[in-house]
Amino acid sequence: MVAETAKLNIDGLKLSYGSKQVIHGITFDIQPNEIFGVIGPAQSGKTSMLKVINRTIDFTADAHVEGTVKMEGQNVFHVKDVYEYRRRIGMVAPLPVGLPLTIYDNVAFAPRSFGMKDKDQLDELVQRCLEQAALWDEVKDRLDTLGTMLSGGQQQRLTIARALSHQPEVLCLDEFSIAIDPVTTMKIEDVLKELRNEMTIILVTNLVQQARRLADRTMFLLNGDLIEVDETEKIFSGNAQETKTNEFVSGAFG
Amino acid sequence: MLQRSKYKVIREVLIEWIIRICGISAVVFVFAIFLFVFWQGKGLIFSGDFDFWKFLTTKEWYPASENNPRYGVSALIAGTVSVTVLAMIIAVPFGLGAALFISEFCSPKLKETLKIVIELLAAIPSVVWGFIGLTIMNHLIMELFGAPIGLTVLNGAIILALMSVPIIVSIGEDALQAVPDSYREAGIGLGVTRWQMVYKVLLPAAKNGLLAAVLLGVGRAIGETMAVLMATGHAVHIPFDAEFPFLHGLDSVRTLTATIAAELGETARDSSHYQVLFIIGILLFTITFAVNLTADLIVKGVKGK
Numbered sequence: 001m002v003a004e005t006a007k008l009n010i011d012g013l014k015l016s017y018g019s020k021q022v023i024h025g026i027t028f029d030i031q032p033n034e035i036f037g038v039i040g041p042a043q044s045g046k047t048s049m050l051k052v053i054n055r056t057i058d059f060t061a062d063a064h065v066e067g068t069v070k071m072e073g074q075n076v077f078h079v080k081d082v083y084e085y086r087r088r089i090g091m092v093a094p095l096p097v098g099l100p101l102t103i104y105d106n107v108a109f110a111p112r113s114f115g116m117k118d119k120d121q122l123d124e125l126v127q128r129c130l131e132q133a134a135l136w137d138e139v140k141d142r143l144d145t146l147g148t149m150l151s152g153g154q155q156q157r158l159t160i161a162r163a164l165s166h167q168p169e170v171l172c173l174d175e176f177s178i179a180i181d182p183v184t185t186m187k188i189e190d191v192l193k194e195l196r197n198e199m200t201i202i203l204v205t206n207l208v209q210q211a212r213r214l215a216d217r218t219m220f221l222l223n224g225d226l227i228e229v230d231e232t233e234k235i236f237s238g239n240a241q242e243t244k245t246n247e248f249v250s251g252a253f254g
Numbered sequence: 255m256l257q258r259s260k261y262k263v264i265r266e267v268l269i270e271w272i273i274r275i276c277g278i279s280a281v282v283f284v285f286a287i288f289l290f291v292f293w294q295g296k297g298l299i300f301s302g303d304f305d306f307w308k309f310l311t312t313k314e315w316y317p318a319s320e321n322n323p324r325y326g327v328s329a330l331i332a333g334t335v336s337v338t339v340l341a342m343i344i345a346v347p348f349g350l351g352a353a354l355f356i357s358e359f360c361s362p363k364l365k366e367t368l369k370i371v372i373e374l375l376a377a378i379p380s381v382v383w384g385f386i387g388l389t390i391m392n393h394l395i396m397e398l399f400g401a402p403i404g405l406t407v408l409n410g411a412i413i414l415a416l417m418s419v420p421i422i423v424s425i426g427e428d429a430l431q432a433v434p435d436s437y438r439e440a441g442i443g444l445g446v447t448r449w450q451m452v453y454k455v456l457l458p459a460a461k462n463g464l465l466a467a468v469l470l471g472v473g474r475a476i477g478e479t480m481a482v483l484m485a486t487g488h489a490v491h492i493p494f495d496a497e498f499p500f501l502h503g504l505d506s507v508r509t510l511t512a513t514i515a516a517e518l519g520e521t522a523r524d525s526s527h528y529q530v531l532f533i534i535g536i537l538l539f540t541i542t543f544a545v546n547l548t549a550d551l552i553v554k555g556v557k558g559k
């Protein structure tokens with residue numbers, strides 16, 4: 001793992017909300033085009049870490065960040081245009097957030113905001129994103145109905161399509177399968193395997209087996225500490241370096 | 255023991271009934287008020303020489319004339335409408351803008367301060383507003399526009415706008431706060447600017463609440479009496495015509511509410527003048543009812559979509 005080629009370098013990242021520290025200095029890097037799994041019980045700082053990475057943490061008034069996060073060598077807290085930076089990262093939240101717009105507008109929202117006006121270009125982009133999110137066939141006849149009218153699993157795929165709409169380099173998925181059924185989950189997992197050819201994926205998951213199925217490497221976070229990060233095979237082999245990791249993946253706690 | 259004690263059963267029934275009466279009382283009061291107003295005015299309505307169409311469409315308002323009292327309220331309706339509409343043109347952008355700023359763009363500290371100040375603004379009695387209109391605004395308008403008198407549509411509208419803004423702001427802000435944060439995060443996470451997020455995501459999500467805020471402001475403006483009575487000059491006059499700019503903001507007008515307030519004390523009980531003022535009351539009641547009903551229908555229509 002040579003640092004220069006990494007997509008993201010996180011170095012000594014600490015995060016506190018007010019006086020409560022939730023991430024206690026974690027250091028790791030994420031390679032281009034890998035699926036990077038993040039596991040750990042609730043309150044481990046997984047979601048907060050993603051918020052730091054796409055800098056939505058800026059909107060939490062009492063949040064304080066230390067350490068550096070670099071994207072392709074550039075410190076993300078020093079980027080000139082934060083909106084431009086956020087576009088390079090796609091974010092999918094645990095519960096699907098269908099914006100109060102039509103299916104088409106949900107996906108076209110971001111590109112339009114960046115100035116894409118050409119109807120054909122937009123149509124093509126919307127179709128491609130929905131296809132990539134394995135949703136196109138189910139919604140192609142009703143693109144002008146409200147996104148919030150879709151079922152939970154469909155809405156989640158809609159948010160994935162939306163996250164893809166601004167052609168991100170890094171796709172962050174935060175426990176995306178929490179609200180959807182296993183069949184849909186498997187569908188989306190297949191999608192992710194395809195997408196890794198085009199982008200880097202950070203997969204925060206509450207299902208340790210999901211990380212095992214998909215991730216190249218897996219990181220185990222516990223109460224804001226990085227316990228271990230290694231090849232997924234190694235983490236789940238039962239012979240991980242840390243006993244806590246072995247206990248967690250075998251279901252002893254968490 | 256499976257049986258509950260008698261005391262507990264009675265207490266529960268009692269509480270249930272008290273709550274039920276509280277709920278029903280709202281409806282009862284509204285009907286009672288309407289009936290009372292109607293009762294006071296009914297003598298004239300059924301007297302035979304009262305022409306409702308003429309009442310609505312003529313502008314001669316000479317209720318105190320000895321030989322030939324005429325009751326035409328079209329000028330009064332025009333007064334109410336012109337002041338209300340102009341007030342809303344001023345108040346809605348300000349109110350919604352302030353609500354947006356407080357909810358989305360300002361720091362938490364400033365937010366608390368602004369909310370307190372705006373609540374204070376809402377607590378100023380209307381007669382004080384009227385006084386401001388009568389003195390400060392009056393001079394200001396005379397000097398700025400060279401008008402012979404400053405007690406005008408514009409004066410009343412500005413005063414009413416200042417009175418409606420706090421309502422629009424606080425209800426509008428509540429509506430924006432009710433939009434889940436996940437919407438904001440999802441919008442921002444897509445890499446759009448804050449303003450794009452507000453415009454495209456937040457406003458559509460909060461539109462019902464914002465509409466309610468505006469309509470409560472309208473309700474306040476239509477119903478307000480004392481301030482407009484003092485600020486608009488109290489002249490029976492239609493301030494608009496068919497030619498550009500349609501509305502003459504520097505004309506004095508008189509509103510429906512101000513007419514009731516100013517004249518009711520001067521009339522003999524059950525005289526036709528007294529009764530016609532109550533018919534104006536019914537008219538006001540109908541207008542506010544229509545506004546509220548429209549609001550309800552619009553909100554339902556928006557929801558059903």
